[in-house]
Amino acid sequence: MRTRIALLALAAAAAASCQDITAANRAGVYVTLTPKTGSAACVYADPEPAAVRVKQGVSFVNKSSVQVTLVLRQDNVPLVAVAPNDTSRAVKFSDPGVYYYYSQGCGSTNTELHTLSVTIN
Helix, strand or coil: CHHHHHHHHHHHHHHHHHHCEEECCCEEEEEEEEEECCEEEEEEEECCCEEEECCCEEEEEECCCCCEEEEECCCCEEEEEECCCEECCCEEECCCEEEEEEECCCCCCHHHCEEEEEECC
């Protein structure tokens, strides 16, 4: 019974964390996405991992020649889409934690995951 309650609480927290991602007025952190050799959709992220405080905005700068859609691995939910040579709108997270994201055009294998660490302070 305790295990079941703990699992339900964990599932609820995970679901709430994705719903608590909203638009931010401005970005305090910028992550640059640079294309990998052989695929403009597969990108390197810099900084990797990126760190941002709760409720602080983060934007993504796309240095590739194609639109890049970033997806949160947790629920496979799109986070932002960034046009070529453009900067995404800023988004902020209400809950601290470690979030993994990937480029939709490249896939979510472990070698393609990027990390965003959301901290309280």
